Amino acid sequence: MRFDYYDLSPKDDPLLPTFAAAKQNGSRLSPKIGAVAKLGGGASLFANYAHGFKAPAPSQVNQFFENLTSPFGAYRTIPNPDLKPETSKSIEGGVRFASDHVLAGITGFSGRFRNFISQETVSPVGANPTIYQYVNLARVKIEGIEGKLEVHGDSGLFGQLAISYAKGDSFRGAVRAPLQSIDPLKLVAGIGWRDPGNRFGGQFIMTHSARKEESRAAAGNYRPGDFTILDATAFVRVAEAFTLRAGIFNILDEKYAWWSDVRGLAASSTVTDAYTQPGRNISVSLTARF
Template sequence: MAVDRRLQHGEVFEVAGQTGAVGHQLVYGGDFSTTQQKGIRGGTVPPVGETFPTRAFPTTDYTLAGIFLQDELSVLDGTLRAYPALRYDYYELEPKTGDPLFTGTAPASQSKSHLSPKLGLVWQARDWAGLFFNYAEGFKAPAPNQVNNGFANLVSNYRSISNPDLKPETSQTFEGGVRLRGDRWAASATAFTGEYRNFISQVLVSRNFTAASPGLYQFVNLNQVRIRGLEGRAQAELGHGFRLNVAAAYARGTQETRGVKTPLDTVDPFKAVAGLSWRDADDRFGGQLIATHSAGKAQDRAGGTCGTTCFTPSAFTVLDATAYWNLARQLTLRAGVFNITDKTYWWWSDVRGLSQTSPVLDAYTQPGRNVAVSLTARF
């Protein structure tokens, strides 16, 4: 059981103006949230070697705060726009100590802040074509359960351990692309590259999985990480209520430690999704046929968690069909048939780190053919 008590607030303000031939649209604001994360593992019969109740992580007060300032500069009659921006982030992580239900390493506190600049450019070259470029620096605070963790599965001989030295993740990203549009269609393509410092990733520190030397999972900082990729999407109105949507994404990642480069195994293989939808003119009912394709994970990109013995899932394509019927203005019936061809497949993100001989591989497969029906009432 987990309890998440949250106080969250955010405000955004806008101010418009003109300086000579340059138009301004100033946007500023902030956000604040404080969360108490609290969880307990309990039940009537604990697993072998365990006692109930216990905690997998300590009760933690987690505060996130940020303020930002952005100006939209418009020149050349609005065909060229620039978006300079600046953001300040702060976080504080304060676990409760002395809890007898948490048997992991003594929990650690953290608090840090960061200033991140950003610049965006958009050039509307034609009514039907535009180019864009973005540079951004990012900041990602570690989560409480990444810093302090004490979960153990004694039956399967593995544990997840704390990392009190875990640092926030920072990044520099560049992206550029083109947007095209017509009367009944739109398309875009984007290329991006990102360089990360102290990239946060969960790794398998020890993989013996024996009672004397259990497998150890831990969130760590990877020294230098680079991720590059391409994304594209398109949609078209085909007439008579039909619409076609297509999207695809490809990324490749590497990490470097003391001059040695290795694949970043958290990057998913190439993925493409295509959907053909239809709805009647009054939007009373409609449906969609969706095809999802994922490439297989190459063995040489599986990373170092299990070397050449890693299980790498093959490519697959899955078909889903969904439909809806608005029975009344506030009542909607939805139904779907998923994995229509009853395909056996795995997502790489689910099996990353498992060996080819793992006896639990089948437990990570996605559901076979299944049906879902729901009724939604809005008041």
């Protein structure tokens, strides 16, 4: 059993004499139950059923911001004093396998949400500025599947593979629409080596993101293409307390953008390049632990 209580009690700001910040509070008791069945040989089945609760963040209720001179288009974020907490009922289940050298699992899940909190464009199409606001979607359903595989050898060689796919829909009365905040299919694979003494090691990581399906995106929205990027990282312990890390990211110098960064952007936009990620880049860091 989980109990949540929140109390949002903002104070008046003399710099904003005309803005009245909203107050709210609430609580919720959320049960959860899970079961595991061991099949032998390191394999097991599992299932969970849970109620969830998420209170609105203070910034979601009271935040106001605008930039009317942005070269990428004027925009404004407005508060929502009537934003309600989000509740959910979810179920997940799957199979896991664990041995000395292999960890694997596949999980399917389904969740139903009430008053789902989502940042939406609330201005009319083509309006200037574009207005964003956190709102409650009355009902939302999200389903998906995730899989992972990790293999470790005695010599320090290791590999990993992970895949995830989900889809969601919001319901307003009898109207059903795709949930825009769901990312498209993503695949991550890596291979590396780590010194058995944990003194140094490195890894190559491949990340692939599919293109957002046209049927799951709002009409007229920009949909960046699918992409595959390759990164390489390495570390070395230069002393007992110091670790030096370095990485080369986007080795293939791919031009790409994440769906989460561009959702809501019109396909006719002339500034889509402004939402792309960096090209080939490097980083170096030194960590101290005492």
